[in-house]
Amino acid sequence: MRCSSVLVFLVASGCMGSIRSADESAGAHEMKPAPVEVPAIVVVNGAPIDTTRPMRSNQGNWSAPSALWLQSGAATVLDGDSVKQSRATTNGNGFEVILVGTTDDARAPGSVRAMTVRGDGVFLAGTNGFFHDAPGRLLRSPLSDSFNMATIRFVDFTDGALWVTTSTEAVRVLDGQRATVKVNDAEESGALQAVVGRSASRALVVKGASLYAVDLVAREVKTLARGLTTVTAISHRDGVVLLGTDDGLVEVAADDVVSRRTLAAAGANAANIVDLEGSLVTTSSAVLHVTNASAVILSDVASPWPDSLAKDATGDVWFLDGASVTRLTTSIAPPPPSFAADVRPFFAAHCKSCHATGASYAPVLDLENYGVARTWAQATVRRLTDTLSPMPPASAEILTPAQYDVVVRWVDGGLLP
Numbered sequence: 001m002r003c004s005s006v007l008v009f010l011v012a013s014g015c016m017g018s019i020r021s022a023d024e025s026a027g028a029h030e031m032k033p034a035p036v037e038v039p040a041i042v043v044v045n046g047a048p049i050d051t052t053r054p055m056r057s058n059q060g061n062w063s064a065p066s067a068l069w070l071q072s073g074a075a076t077v078l079d080g081d082s083v084k085q086s087r088a089t090t091n092g093n094g095f096e097v098i099l100v101g102t103t104d105d106a107r108a109p110g111s112v113r114a115m116t117v118r119g120d121g122v123f124l125a126g127t128n129g130f131f132h133d134a135p136g137r138l139l140r141s142p143l144s145d146s147f148n149m150a151t152i153r154f155v156d157f158t159d160g161a162l163w164v165t166t167s168t169e170a171v172r173v174l175d176g177q178r179a180t181v182k183v184n185d186a187e188e189s190g191a192l193q194a195v196v197g198r199s200a201s202r203a204l205v206v207k208g209a210s211l212y213a214v215d216l217v218a219r220e221v222k223t224l225a226r227g228l229t230t231v232t233a234i235s236h237r238d239g240v241v242l243l244g245t246d247d248g249l250v251e252v253a254a255d256d257v258v259s260r261r262t263l264a265a266a267g268a269n270a271a272n273i274v275d276l277e278g279s280l281v282t283t284s285s286a287v288l289h290v291t292n293a294s295a296v297i298l299s300d301v302a303s304p305w306p307d308s309l310a311k312d313a314t315g316d317v318w319f320l321d322g323a324s325v326t327r328l329t330t331s332i333a334p335p336p337p338s339f340a341a342d343v344r345p346f347f348a349a350h351c352k353s354c355h356a357t358g359a360s361y362a363p364v365l366d367l368e369n370y371g372v373a374r375t376w377a378q379a380t381v382r383r384l385t386d387t388l389s390p391m392p393p394a395s396a397e398i399l400t401p402a403q404y405d406v407v408v409r410w411v412d413g414g415l416l417p
Contacts, residue, residue, distance in 0.1 A: 041225050041250070042259040048288050048295040049336060049414065054317065054328035056299050059086070060095055066305065067112040068320050069122040071098075071133045073313030076122075077325055081108035083138050086312070099137035107140055113152040114165075115307040117277075123162070124307070125152040143173065154234050158197030170195035170205055172216065181214055183207045183221065193231040196241050204241055204252060206231050211243075213256060225258040233306065235276035237290075244273025249281060249290065263288065263295055274304040280317060282309050287319055287328075294335040294416065298328055336413020339370050343410045347373065350392060350399065360393060370417050377411050384408070 067078040075086045077095070084095040100108050109126030116123050121133030129144025147164065154165040161174040170192055172179040181195060183205050190208015197203050201217045204224075211225040233244030243250040247270040249261045263271035263283060275282040280298075281290050287299045287309070301321045308320035317328040337343055347367040354362035367373050373380070383391035384404040392399065410416065 036223065038223050038226050039258070041227060042257065044259055044261045046262065046295070047265050048263060048286065048297045050297045051336065051413065054298055057327050057329055059318075059325045059327050062323055062325055065308075065320055065323060065325055067109075067115060067124065068305075068308040068310055068318055068325065069115060069124070070117070070310040070312060071121050072135070073120065075310055075312050075318040075325075075327070076133075077320075078109060078112060083108075100131075101138070101140055105140050109138070112307055113149065114155045116155045116157045118157040123155060123157050125149060125155050125164075130155075146178075154194050154196075156195070156197050156234060158203075158236075159200040161197055161200040163195045163197040163203055165192065165194050168192065170203075172197075172203065174200055179216055181205060181216070183210075183212050183214070185210060185212075185223070188226075193228075194234055194243065196234045196236075196243070198241060204243075206243065211250075211252070211258060222256070224252065224256050233273050233276040235278060237278045242276050244276050244281070246270060246272045249273060249276075261290070261295070263290075275306050275309040275319075277309040277311070280309050280311060282319060287317065289335065291335050293338045293341055296335045299326070301326075336416055337406050337410040338416040339373060339410065340417060342406050343373065344368050344370075346404070346406055350397060350403075354392065354396065360396065374415050377407075377415060381408055381411050 062077070062079050064080045065077050069076055071085060076098070077084050081100075083098050083100055085098050087094045087096055100106060107128045109124060109131050110128035111126060113125045113127065115125070118132060123130065123132045127149050128140070129149060130141040130147075131138050132141055133139075143162075147166070151166040151168065152164065153167060156163040161172055164171040164173065170181040172181065172195075181203065183192075185207065188208045188210040190210070193206040193208070195203050195205050198213075202213070202215050205212045205214050206228060209226055209228050210223060211228055213222045213224055215221070228243070228245060228250065230246045231243050232246055235242045235244075239254050241252040243252070245260075247260075248263050249271075251259050251261070253259075263273070263281065272284040273281060274284060279290055281288045281295070282301060282304045284304065285301060286297050287301055289296045289298055298317060299319075301319065303322035305320040310318050312318060319326050351367050354360050355365045355367055358364045365372055365376060367376070367380075380391070383389070384399065384407060390399070
């Protein structure tokens with residue numbers, strides 16, 4: 001049985017630009033959750049699928065690109081002290097400089113420490129402060145003066161709350177108040193790794209090798225998992241919190257179920273995650289499109305950068321590979337269908353009525369069974385595409401190519417279970 005406790009320190013302030021230093025002992029609240037047996041992390045092994053890849057091209061000449069994000073639907077690159085944005089009218093092959101700061105404060109971000117999506121823009125932490133997007137420019141936030149920027153590891157913007165991970169503390173900034181979250185667990189002596197928002201009041205905290213769910217309103221904490229490795233990136237996808245680690249992708253569902261994908265080729269032990277952006281993942285060697293069912297390789301990458309992955313308004317994917325700004329000029333192709341999610345429902349709707357009973361002289365086959373369907377896969381495609389003697393027979397139902405395409409793509413995509 002395991003027990004942990006959390007201290008949450010709340011520090012009120014007048015505005016985002018003048019958060020006061022805290023006498024934290026005055027506002028400390030210790031919370032002790034009921035002891036629970038921590039469930040094991042569900043591990044999903046599976047090599048990414050290498051299929052037809054989008055066209056790859058290098059974009060422009062660059063001096064020192066170090067971060068890439070989406071701003072107003074366009075790929076935007078920090079190149080040295082300049083910020084350059086792709087021009088929609090030139091199909092992305094030309095870039096124009098956008099302004100940084102105002103006449104009162106024109107400081108460039110410096111070296112980017114961390115970055116997060118904020119609406120359809122960005123909030124980034126550089127050595128010279130926090131910066132956020134504005135029409136045609138990048139502005140420095142007054143919040144910058146309340147943090148030691150050299151200590152920032154991650155930032156996350158969720159439901160109006162800014163969650164900041166430094167080298168020593170996890171911080172939430174919301175409505176002019178700063179909350180510092182500390183997890184004290186007798187079974188975990190490791191250092192803070194990351195805080196990721198689930199809402200304005202709830203977050204996930206990784207400390208050492210342990211993962212916790214924290215609720216600042218209810219003053220509750222729950223241990224979700226043990227055995228995590230080094231956290232290298234954070235993101236969100238469809239309500240799921242994603243943690244990139246040095247041995248794969250950790251997914252935390254809304255119901256607190258924790259799973260890990262290896263995202264490695266067969267025989268490999270790990271897939272170090274460099275960057276995350278929703279369904280896009282950069283490992284130490286590839287850019288992937290990850291869904292609930294599969295991971296598809298979009299491109300190889302030799303020298304990936306953190307905070308350099310985005311999909312623009314047209315669906316094209318951009319990332320940094322060393323000193324090159326790289327664009328995948330075709331929108332992400334859908335992953336191959338899986339039997340369970342895509343093909344079994346097709347067989348149930350269009351084949352079961354005859355093949356389950358032998359009606360119309362059909363051989364009795366349980367095509368909702370993966371093994372049976374796999375054995376008959378090639379024959380199934382031949383009959384579906386046979387215009388003279390199709391399956392189902394024309395007397396029962398006439399299927400269009402668009403309807404049976406899911407089976408064709410399932411076979412071409414490797415007969416995924």
